[in-house]
Amino acid sequence: MDMWKIILWILIIILCVLYLIILPIAKRKSIKRQQEQVDQMHNNITVNDSVILVDGIKGTVKKIEDDEVQLLISKNTTITVKLMGIAGTDRKAADGGE
DSSP, X not given: OHHXXXXXXXXXXXXXXXXXXXXXXXXXXHHHHHHHHHHHHHHTOOTTOEEEETXXXXXXXXXXXXXXXXXXXXXXXXXXXXXXXXXXXXXXXXXXXX
């Protein structure tokens, strides 16, 4: 019976090590990969691209400066936002609705 208790404790310790060490390393790699994808998307934004902001506002890029973008969100309404505020591009609008 003592042998099973020892084996059980060894398994519990191995699971704790896996949970506390290996899982955070895997998450860090996933977060880094996701950040690289966002950076690539931000680098590929050009004038006249249709984009969606983090808060859901859609607009068309009119001017790109260092880390700021001017968006036309409706007729005669242009706003300036930080590049990091752009969540993605609206491919359907950019492709003409197809």
